[in-house]
Amino acid sequence: MPVATGNSVTFPASPGIGRVAAIDGGRVRVDFFESAAEPVIGSVWVAANDVRRVPLGEQTRVFFRDRHGRWRAGRIVGGGPDTYFVRVPNLRLDVEIPEDRLRVRWERVPHDPLQVLLSGANETPRFRDAREPVRRLLLAERAATASATGIMSAGVRMHAHQISAALRIIRDPVQRYLLADEVGMGKTIQAGMVMRQVLIDAPGRRIGIIVPDALVAQWQAELRDKFYLDDFPTVDAESPVQVLGHGEPERWSGFDGVDLLVVDEAHLLARTPGPDASPYRELAAVAHAAPRVLMLSATPFSRGAVTHLALLHLLDPQLFRWKDQESFERLLETRHALALAVFGLDEEPDVDNPDLLQLQLDEIREQLPEDETLRSAIQRAMDVYGPPGTPPDTVDEEALRLAVAAVRTHVSETYRLHHRVIRNRRHMVDMQRLDDEGLLTPFEFTGRTRPKVVRLDTDEVQVGAKAMADWVAGCAAAILDDGLDATLYGPVAGLLFSRLGGSVDDLCAVLEHRVSGTTTPGLLSAEEAVHAAAPTLQIEAEVLADLRAVRGADGLDALAAAIAKRSKAPAKAIVFCGRGSLAGDLADRIPVGEGMVKHVHAHLGSQVEAEREQATAAWLADGGVLVVDETGDVGRNFQEADLAFHIRIPGNPNALEQRIGRLDRYGNQRAAQQFVVADDDRDGISTAWLTLLVNGFGIFDASTSAFQEVADKLAGDVWTALLTDGVEALLERSEPIKAALLREKRRINELDALEASFNGQSDGEEMARAIAAYEEDSAGIENAYRKLIEGDEGYRFVGNHKRDGSISFERDYQDKPLLSDRLLARLISVENARTGFFDRWSVTPARRLFRRGNPFIDGLELLLDLDDRGQAVAMWRLDSRWPGDPLAFFGFDFLIEADLEPILTILDGQAQVEPIARRRADAAFPPQHQRVWVPVSTREPVAETRQVGYLNQPFVKGRDVNLNLERIPALHTLVGGEQYLAPIAEECFAVARTHVDRVADVVATSRRAAARVSRETEMLLAQSRARARAAGLVADPAALEAEVAMSRAIQAGVSDPLIRLSGVSCMVASAQSWADYV
Incomplete structure (x- = not known):
């Protein structure tokens, strides 16, 4: 539809609604309105085909000239598109006004609030009082977090080492990092913070995540419940995140074009003989194509240089090339002495x-x-x-x-x-001292407890133990008599042992697979390969017959009774059954009743993910016993467990470490009491293997996750030794295993001496402390926001309390928000973002936190930036105690922040890096607010604290009066006439502006920031020179040069900060009424 002069229009990339001012053939000139002082702030010629007429919706704020030529403000209440009904403050009737007389303010930050006041377009101070407290909170939050909104708005507790890691990544223009913290320190949390920030910086981006197959569901739940990534859908309105498993390399090509690739347990995929082996080949293809890569690994320092090179090649394929493998190995050797x-x-x-x-x-x-x-x-x-x-x-x-x-x-x-490797060690975080104010949340590690042994003396259990011993004896004889390779049968012994305990059904199933090739559900392909490599033994048919004779006898009932006896309410117990059918059978047998187990839940591979989620949620809410098969050994955390039963012990200590890791993450909970169920033979295989795990591997004392490669080999040697040297060999290996693990620990510590992050948490500690200080008064934060969101002078939403304590903000269709539908869409675009908590410590899973970075709060902040309501006010304060004649004061609000321009110049002015520049600038110079009051009498800033407090008091009905268009002549009278108001106000502004340039807070902050950045720059220069001279010790001697340039740009930005007028208030203090001066 063609447009006409005077129409309200938009076009692609339009800075808001403009007005057609002229038409020239196929071109249209669109003018934009800033304020009554600047009715045409800019004009753009646009192709007519790109221009679209826009009907002005109800509540759209408009400006028009009255019959005296003065600009007035009002809001649309009906009509259109040619003529609208406009509601004007202090008029009883709505006014009918043609479209071509109306102006809509463009969607940019107000240019000069003082000119709005001088033009008479100021509105009631109640608008200011509803908005200003939230503006102050948003600025305080920005200062506390240095605009790290992805960290602040995540539904997690704030820990210094996690914040430090996330900060380092999100402040770096090159976001290709290896997160290598030790196990249990929250790498997933750090990655979630980074992912959230990437999406906040540019909604519509896509993230691809590759994780171990067993962890897919946990990652999905964690990202959903704590990081709310679905709040940032793609342009196709789809989820921005897709999680695939390690076992799906054929699907990874679908990650082509993602903006961030995240790889968990990356070292597992980097164990490759070369660059062309699958799945490393497929991973390298997507990693090199992605502009951002985040790899997670608790064990990055492989014993072999190949895995190390493979990991670093994913980060930086130009610096770490496969063809330079020999030189890389020499580099590692050279670094060893240092x-x-x-x-x-x-x-x-x-x-x-x-x-x-x-x-x-x-x-x-x-x-x-x-x-x-x-x-x-x-x-x-x-x-x-x-x-x-x-x-x-x-x-x-x-x-x-x-x-x-x-x-x-x-x-x-x-x-x-490589300087983009981040590694925090447990003992370094343990050394973190509490702050004097008690604001930092301590990162406490839950210890482990040595297990108590529950021995079962039943026919089925004893026959199972004897069957295992008979198989070992028969295999040992065959090795001696027939010359079989013991190394092929050692892994078989470990696998058979992992099915031993309680019912003999699963042990029968594995032996049936070996004897007759019967398909066995739950048998992994790797396990099948182990069995295929070791031919069937003659003894196995006899052992199988013995087991079949006792199947279904008394093993399950005895086991169920033992668990029930120790799991009385209100304890939460988790029962690990391992691979096979035991878990499902056992869950049906555990007795439930008064004074016994209250509830029994099952978490099984045969269930769909929703059923497992439901079972876990019920266990967390109601307590009782949660029986899990192999699906509980990896992935999901069960930190809330009071008791843990190991019905079957894996034959590989790494598998047991994975299981125990579900229980011992950080927190202040008491460590779960652990039980191991065994047969009654104290000299048998079960007791010997458990003793070795406790005394040799030390797995129930501390995490062994860093020693996976060594533990794998040691376990393989143990099972082989069982076949060649008997049960006694297991016990004899405790000390050698302990010594081998100590050697491996030393090797890793030696590497960590150069690769770990030492004393690198200062930024994180500083921010964690600032966030805690900001959040200390969560009730005050909530009150200020709710006054704006729900109040009559705010946006008139309705707050509904939910049963979980959260609050949901909804539109009130009867009392409509004071926002046009166009602006309202910025608040309601993400429904789930409007339901949440103001108190971080109250947040429940999947409920949002109301902080910057939440789309609802970001929408509020944007509206406050665009909304000129309350940014220019004038009021008369009637105070019978006021001495002397009435006196007018001008109060000027200034926003002071670092200048981004030097940083953007270094970053080539790319739009996508502007949020990074803002974070770097805010970190160096926290933005601040200054209000300066200047009386028209002395034209000197008010310095007396009590008087400043008096002037800052909010509008009080009955005492204070809004100086609207009809009352503003009283102010004119005080200054000698309307013609003198502008020069006097501008002179007061000049005084205030000069004062801000000199005020101690701004000057001191700027000097401190510049000095701090200068020191950091000098340190970076020294490091850069040292790396350049140590080319034989590092792979990238020039890596810090870009950081040096960035630091110099930041120093320039904080040395000369930007100062912008963000609001102006005029207040007359008088013992007489305003009416006496009209």
Whole structure:
């Protein structure tokens, strides 16, 4: 439809609704309205075919000139499209106005609130009082989080090391990282924070996630319940996230075009003989195509250089090339001497032995003779001891520890193999001290308990144990007599053992598969390969016959009774049954009744995912016993368990580690009491293997996840030794296994000396503390927001409380929000984002947190930026105690923030990196608000605190009066006439602006920020020079040069911050009524 002059229109990329001002053939000139002071802020010529007429919906705020030529504001209440009914403040009747006389303000931040006031377009201060507290909260939150909205709006607790890791990634223009924290430290949380930020920065992006098959459901639940990624649908209105398993490489090509690729347990896929082997080949293809990559691995430092190279090649294919494998291996070997020297540096140096510390520091210095920063750091550490002869008891132990930590930090940060590897160690996080204010949430690790043994003396259990012993004896004889390869049968022994316990059904099924090739449900392809490699033994048919004779006898009932006896309400018990049919059968046998088990739930592979979710949710809510098969061994966390029963113990310690890992993540819960069910033979295989797991592998004392490769080999040797040397060989291997694991731990610690993040949590600690301080008054946050969201002078939504304590904000169709449908759409576009909590500690799964980054809160912030209501106000305060004549004060609100332009210049001005620039700038110079009051009498800023507080008081009906169009002449009278108002106001503004330039908070903050960035830049320069001189120790000697350039740009941005007028208030304090001056 053709448009005409005076029509309200939009076009692609239009900055809001404009007005057709002229038509020239196939072109249309569209004008945009800023305010009464700037009725035409800009004009654009557009092709007529691109222009679309827009009907002005109800509640659209419009401006028009009255019969005196003055601009008035109102809102549409009906009519259109040629003529509209407009409701104007303080008029009894609605006014009928043609479309061509109406203007709609463009959708940009108000340019000059002072000019709005001077033009007489100011509105009631009640609009200001509803909006200003939320504006202040949003700015305070932005300052506390440095615009890290993906972190702040996630439904998780704030822990320093997790925040630090996420910050480092989201502040980096090149987001290709390996997250290598030790197990149980929340890598999934860190990845979720990053994923949320990536989507907040540009809604519509896509994320592809590759995880172990057993973890697919857990990742989906975690992202849904804590990170709410579906709040950011793609342009096709689909979920932005897809999770695929490690076992689906044929589907990974569907991730072509994703904006971020996340790979969990990446080391498993990097164990490859070469670049062309599947599934590594398919992974490399999608990883290299993705602009952002985030790999997660608790065990990145493989014993083989190939896996190490394979991981780093995914991050940086140009720097770490497969064809350079030999040089990469030489690089690792060269670094080993430096790693040993750093590893030997005591974290708690001896104040009585300065010579020992000097020796340790000299060993590092020998490896890096040209590093002057290191030389200075070493000297500072030794200076803490004082001159020779200084008594040891006068040495500052804390200062010495920090000085030595500074040496270690410099070396690890400067000479890390790849500077986009982040690795936090448990013992480093354990060392994190509580802050003096008690604001930081401690990251506590739940310990493990050694298991109690529950022995069952029943026919079925004993026959099962005897069958296992008979198979071992028969296999051992065949190895001796027939020369069979014991290494082929050792894995078979481990697999048979993993089906031993309770019912003999699953052990029968495996033996039936070996004897007659019967298909066995639940048998993994890897297990089938183990059986296929080891030919059937003659003894197996006899063992199978013995087992069949007792099938279904008394094993299940005895087991069920033992569990019920120890799992009385209100305890939450989890029963691990491993692979096979035991879990399903056992769940049906556990007795339920008064004074016994209250509820029994099943979590089985035969169920659909929704059924498993439902069972887990019921267990969490109601307690009782949750019986799980192999689906409970990996993936889902069961931290809430009070009791854990291991009915069957895996034959591989890594599988048991995975299972126990479901119980011992972080938290302040008491560690679950663990039980192992065994037969009655204290000298049998079950007891020997359990003893080895406890005393040799130490798996019930601490996590062994970092030692997976070694543990695999050791376990294989154990089962082979059982066949060649008997049960006694298992017990004899405790000390050698313990020693092997200690050697592996040392090897990893040596590598960590260079690769781990030392003292790298300062940013995270600072932000966690700032967030905690901001959130301390959650009730105050809620009250301010709800006044805006629900209040008459706000947006008139209705808040409905839900049963879980959350609140949902909905439209009130009777009392419509003071927003046009066009602007309202920005608030209601994501329905789930409007239901949640203001208190982080109350958040329940899948309910949102009302913080910046939540689409609903971001919509509010955008509307407050665009909404000129309340940004220019004038009021008369009637105060009988006011001394002297009436006096007018002008109050000016200023927003002070770092200048982004130098940073954007470094980043080539790319739109997609602007959020990164904002985060870097806000981190260096937290944005702040300053309000300056200037009386028209003295034209000097008000400094007296009590008077500032008086002027800042909100509008109170009965005391204060809005100086609307009819009452504003009273102000004109005070300043000597309407013609003097503008020059006086502008002079007051100039005074306020000059004052802000000098005010201590701004000047001090700017100087501190510039000095801090300057120090960081100098440190980066020193590190960059050191890396350049140590080309044989690092793979990317020039890696820090871009960071140096960025730091210099940030320094420029904080040295000369931007200062913008965001609001203006005029208040007259008087003992007389305004009416006396009209």
